[in-house]
Structures are given as C-alpha cells and as structure tokens.
Amino acid sequence: MAGTSVSGIGSNIDTQAIVKSLVDSERAPKQTQINNQTLKATTSLSSIGKIQAALDAFRGALDNMKTASSFSGLSGISSDEKVASVTTGNGAAAGNFSLLVTQLATASKISTKVYTDGASAVVNAGAVPSTLTIKQGTDTFDVSIPAGATLQQVRDSINSQYSNQGLSANILTDANGSRMVLTSNKTGVGSNLTLAGNSGLETGASVLATPQNAKYTLDGVAMESKSNTIADAVSGITLKLTGVSPVPASGTATPTTITVSADTATLKSAVKGFVDTYNALIKAANTETQVTTNADGSMTTGALTGDASLRSLLSSVRTELNAMGGTGQMKSLAQFGVETDQKTGLLSINDKIFDAAALTNAADIKGIFAGDTGLLARMKSATDSFAQKTTGVFAARSSSLSDSLNDLKKQQDSLDARMASLQTSLSAKYTAMDSLVARLRAQSDSIMTTLNALNNPKSD
Numbered sequence: 188m189a190g191t192s193v194s195g196i197g198s199n200i201d202t203q204a205i206v207k208s209l210v211d212s213e214r215a216p217k218q219t220q221i222n223n224q225t226l227k228a229t230t231s232l233s234s235i236g237k238i239q240a241a242l243d244a245f246r247g248a249l250d251n252m253k254t255a256s257s258f259s260g261l262s263g264i265s266s267d268e269k270v271a272s273v274t275t276g277n278g279a280a281a282g283n284f285s286l287l288v289t290q291l292a293t294a295s296k297i298s299t300k301v302y303t304d305g306a307s308a309v310v311n312a313g314a315v316p317s318t319l320t321i322k323q324g325t326d327t328f329d330v331s332i333p334a335g336a337t338l339q340q341v342r343d344s345i346n347s348q349y350s351n352q353g354l355s356a357n358i359l360t361d362a363n364g365s366r367m368v369l370t371s372n373k374t375g376v377g378s379n380l381t382l383a384g385n386s387g388l389e390t391g392a393s394v395l396a397t398p399q400n401a402k403y404t405l406d407g408v409a410m411e412s413k414s415n416t417i418a419d420a421v422s423g424i425t426l427k428l429t430g431v432s433p434v435p436a437s438g439t440a441t442p443t444t445i446t447v448s449a450d451t452a453t454l455k456s457a458v459k460g461f462v463d464t465y466n467a468l469i470k471a472a473n474t475e476t477q478v479t480t481n482a483d484g485s486m487t488t489g490a491l492t493g494d495a496s497l498r499s500l501l502s503s504v505r506t507e508l509n510a511m512g513g514t515g516q517m518k519s520l521a522q523f524g525v526e527t528d529q530k531t532g533l534l535s536i537n538d539k540i541f542d543a544a545a546l547t548n549a550a551d552i553k554g555i556f557a558g559d560t561g562l563l564a565r566m567k568s569a570t571d572s573f574a575q576k577t578t579g580v581f582a583a584r585s586s587s588l589s590d591s592l593n594d595l596k597k598q599q600d601s602l603d604a605r606m607a608s609l610q611t612s613l614s615a616k617y618t619a620m621d622s623l624v625a626r627l628r629a630q631s632d633s634i635m636t637t638l639n640a641l642n643n644p645k646s647d
Contacts, residue, residue, distance in 0.1 A: 202617035210610045217602050225595050227490075232588040234475040234490035238497060239581045241471035242574050246567055248464040253563045258457050258556045260549040262450035263424060267443040272427045275447055279423030284445040285406050287432045292374035292401035292415045295323070297382065299338075300391030303364040306339040310388060320384040321345075321354065321369065324377055328354060332386045341388065342367055368395065375400050375413025401428055421445075451545045454552060455536070461556070461563075462525065462534045468504070469532045472497055496573070496580050501532070503569040512562055513554025517544060520562075523552060 252258070261281060263273035270288055302308035311317050311332045319341065321328040328349050332341055338358060345356040353372040358365050367388070369380055378398045382389035400411040405420055412420070415428040424447060432440040475491040491497050508527075511518040524540030527533070545552070556562050573580045 200621070202614075202621055206610060206613045206617055209613055210606055213609060214602065214606050217598075221595055221599055221602065225592065225599075228588050228591045228595065230490040232585060232592070235581050235584050235588070237471060238475060238491070238500075239574070239585070241468050242500070242570060242581070245464055245468040246570060246574055248460075249563050249567045252457070252461060252464075252556070253567075258454070258553045259423075260449050260451070260454035260545070260552060261447055262453050264446045264448075265443055266446070267433075267441075269430045270432055270443040271429060271445070273445050273447075274425045274427075276423050276425060279447055281447050281449060283447075284421060285404075285442045286426070286445055287404040287440050287442050288401070288428050289404070289431060289440070290399060290402040291428055291431065292413060293396060293399050294371050294374045295378055295380040295398040296368060296370040296394075296396035297380045298359075298369075298393050298395050299367045299382075299388050300393075301364045301366045302338055305360060305365045306337065306342075306358050308338050308365065309335060310338050310341055311336045311386065317386040318384045319382065319386040319388050321349075322381045322383060323371060323373065323379070326352075328352070329384075330386075332388075338365060338367055341386075345369070370396075374398055374415065378413070403428065449549055451542065451549065454545055454549055455541060457556075458520075458523070458525065458541070458552065459536060462536060465504070465508070466533045469501070469534075472501055473531060496584060499580075500570065500573050503573075504566055505532075507562060507565045507569050510562075510565070512560065512565075513551055515548060515551030515554045517548045517551040518555065520555060 259275065259279055261275045261279050263275045263279075265271050265273050271286055302310070311334055314334050316334060317332045319330040319332055321330065328345075330341065330345055330348065332344075336344075342356040342358055345354060355370050355372070357368050357370075359368055369382075371378060371380055375398055379394075382392045400413055401415050401417070402409070402411050403417075404410065410420060412428075417426040417428065420426060424445070426445070432443060434440045472491075474489070476489045476494070476497065478489065478492060479487045481487055508520070517523065523544045524537035526535050526537055528535065554561070558564065571579075576582060
C-alpha cells in the first residue's frame with residue numbers, strides 16, 4: 188500500500204521505531220528551548236502591543252481634552268435657539284449678553300439662461316471642448332465642457348469637482364424649460380459668483396441672490412459678520428445665528444439673552460472623562476501584569492509582570508497625577524475628591540467632596556488641567572518617550588522581540604534540517620544492519636539445511 192513502510196523484515200526488529208526514538212531524543216532539548224522562548228516572545232509581543240494601543244488611546248484622549256472647554260466649568264445658554272445657539276470655548280468668562288439679529292448672512296446664487304430642451308439640452312454643439320469659468324472673489328473654478336455635453340452633464344461635472352470647495356449646481360425645470368442654478372456655501376459681502384469663459388453658459392446669466400452680511404447688535408453695539416457662525420465677537424464664545432429676532436405686534440424686536448454661567452455637572456463630567464481615560468490605561472497594565480493563583484496553589488504571572496518599561500511608564504503618569512498644579516487655592520485632584528485605589532491604582536470620584544469643592548473653587552480645576560504646565564500637557568509629555576512610533580521604549584521592545592522571533596524561526600529551520608539529516612543517516616544504517624542480518628539468517632538456514640541433509644541416513 189502506498190505510504191506504508193515496513194522495517195526489520197530481516198531482523199524482526201522495528202528499526203523505524205528505533206530511528207524515531209533516537210531522533211526525538213536528539214531533538215527534544217533544543218526543541219523545548221525553542222518552544223519556550225517562542226511562546227515567551229510571542230506572549231510578550233502581544234502584551235506590549237496591547238499596552239501600546241492603550242497608551243495611544245490615552246494620549247489621543249488627552250489631546251481631545253486639551254482642546255475642549257469642559258474644564259472651564261462654564262456653559263452657554265441662549266434664551267431663543269431659533270435666533271442663536273451658543274457654545275463656550277477657551278477664554279470664556281461668565282456673563283450675560285443681549286443679542287438682536289436683524290439680518291442673516293446669505294450666499295450668492297446665479298442662474299444660466301433657460302434651455303427649452305430641458306436638462307438634456309446640448310450646451311456645447313461644437314466639435315471641440317469649451318470652458319465655463321466660475322469666479323468667486325479671488326477663486327477661479329474652471330469646468331471643461333466636452334463636445335456634445337448636456338446641461339445635466341455640466342451640472343454633474345461641477346458637483347463632482349467642486350462640491351468639496353463649497354460650490355453646488357442644481358437644475359430647475361418649469362414649463363419654459365430648464366436652467367442651471369449655482370450657489371456657494373460662502374456667505375457675506377464679496378462672495379458674489381460670476382460666470383465667464385467660452386461655453387455659452389455665461390451668456391444670459393442672471394443673479395438670483397446677492398450675498399449679504401449678517402447684521403446684529405450685541406449689548407447695544409451694532410456689528411456685522413460675513414458668516415452666521417461668529418467666533419470672535421465675544422472672547423471664548425461662539426454664536427451661531429439661526430434666524431432674525433422676532434418682532435411682536437408692538438413693533439420692537441425682542442432681544443435674545445446669551446448667558447454664560449458655571450456648570451458643575453459639566454465640570455464633573457469632564458473630570459470623570461479624565462478618570463475613565465486614566466483608568467483604561469491602568470486596567471490594560473493590570474491585565475498584562477496580574478498574578479493568578481491556580482487551583483493547585485501555584486502562581487501564573489502575566490506576560491509583563493515585573494517589566495521595567497511598564498513600571499517606568501506607570502511611575503511617570505502617577506508622578507504627574509500626584510503633582511500640584513494651577514494657580515488657585517486648590518492645586519491637586521485629591522482635594523476635589525479624586526481618590527486612588529491602593530490595590531488596583533484605579534481612580535474614582537468622591538461625589539460629596541467634589542460637589543463641595545466645586546461649589547467654591549470650580550475655577551481651580553481648569554488651572555489643574557489646562558495650559559502648557561497643566562496636568563493634561565504634563566501627562567502627554569511624560570509619555571512621549573514611551574509612545575514614539577519608531578524610537579519609543581515600547582516600539583524598541585517590539586522590534587527586539589520581533590527580531591528574536593525571526594531568529595527562533597531560523598533556529599527551528601536549522602533544527603528541522605539537522606534532524607531530517609540525522610533521520611536519513613540512521614535509517615540508512617539500520618536498513619544496512621537489517622539487510623546484513625537477513626543475509627546471515629539466509630546463510631544460517633542454508634548451512635542448517637545442508638547439515639540436516641548430511642545427518643539424514645540414506646535408506647538401502
């Protein structure tokens with residue numbers, strides 16, 4: 188049968204089993220070493236990868252929190268969201284503002300002439316391409332119109348090329364035919380759209396809407412803006428105008444009140460966001476360093492238990508966590524009820540302590556977190572050397588472990604080749620031995636047959 192081999196026919200000894208046993212015995216010490224080292228390197232590489240991912244997420248969250256205004260402890264409220272909405276940012280201060288909106292900023296809108304054949308009307312009946320040039324201020328947008336192109340095709344070309352730059356084209360159709368209407372997301376005086384070129388579309392174009400600025404009064408001061416989103420009228424406050432102020436029957440417009448005030452709930456939510464972010468990193472580290480007690484009383488350690496690099500990382504972030512910061516009366520998170528579990532290292536918020544401290548010293552929290560010397564910036568800086576993509580501590584560890592795994596793969600290949608050679612050599616020797624035994628037995632049988640014949644008495 189194919190694939191089946193028989194050994195020891197001549198000697199009645201299982202030579203294949205002997206060869207396998209000898210090869211396995213020779214392989215075992217080195218194979219065990221390779222297996223153990225490969226398992227350790229693979230497990231460590233996986234664990235370091237998880238720590239790197241957790242660290243990247245931690246640092247990304249720190250960046251997001253640095254740009255947020257939550258730690259200011261302020262929130263903005265508009266008395267009429269139909270007129271304006273408000274958001275607070277860095278530099279905002281508590282206060283009230285009276286807002287009257289008399290005009291919203293609008294965009295330019297222009298139309299081509301009417302084509303009686305509708306959207307399928309051919310706009311370039313020539314044999315060569317033509318060009319439609321759309322101008323807006325100093326910006327110029329050229330649209331190539333192939334020979335035989337229709338109004339619909341020109342519209343699609345404009346939208347595919349320039350929609351990401353704020354231009355939009357549509358086709359309006361009535362009983363008289365179709366026209367293409369162009370508009371822009373840029374608003375305010377000076378954002379007029381005009382048509383030029385040699386396509387013919389510029390001929391007979393008409394203005395449907397002239398762009399205008401938003402006009403509003405803030406605390407009695409008349410102001411204008413090219414956009415309905417106003418980010419610089421009041422420091423740290425962004426207003427988004429959504430409508431003009433209502434004018435009741437009395438004829439006097441009703442002002443909208445913009446209120447910026449302390450918001451303890453928002454402040455606590457921001458601090459909790461930091462606590463959750465910090466805890467995610469600590470949990471990832473705890474998972475890779477935990478020691479588990481088995482049923483038989485033995486201990487199983489994590490892949491990074493006792494790892495010097497991870498200990499150094501955790502020491503760096505804990506040092507910054509416990510450092511004093513800010514210019515207020517309260518300079519540490521512990522004073523705001525942020526407590527550390529001594530066993531797990533995880534943070535939690537003592538609501539009673541936090542609420543009492545925030546009631547009188549809410550502004551101090553921003554001082555602790557924000558700024559170039561705040562907790563967020565210091566923690567980001569403290570983890571820089573660990574998180575760099577190619578030269579960081581963990582990146583170097585990962586590279587070293589990958590090199591070790593590649594070397595172990597080469598050792599495995601070398602061992603496999605050496606054992607294959609040994610098996611071939613031993614098989615040849617035992618096969619030769621078996622053949623010799625077979626010949627000796629054949630000779631013995633022949634001699635015995637001859638002797639038996641000599642000793643057999645012949646009959647008369």
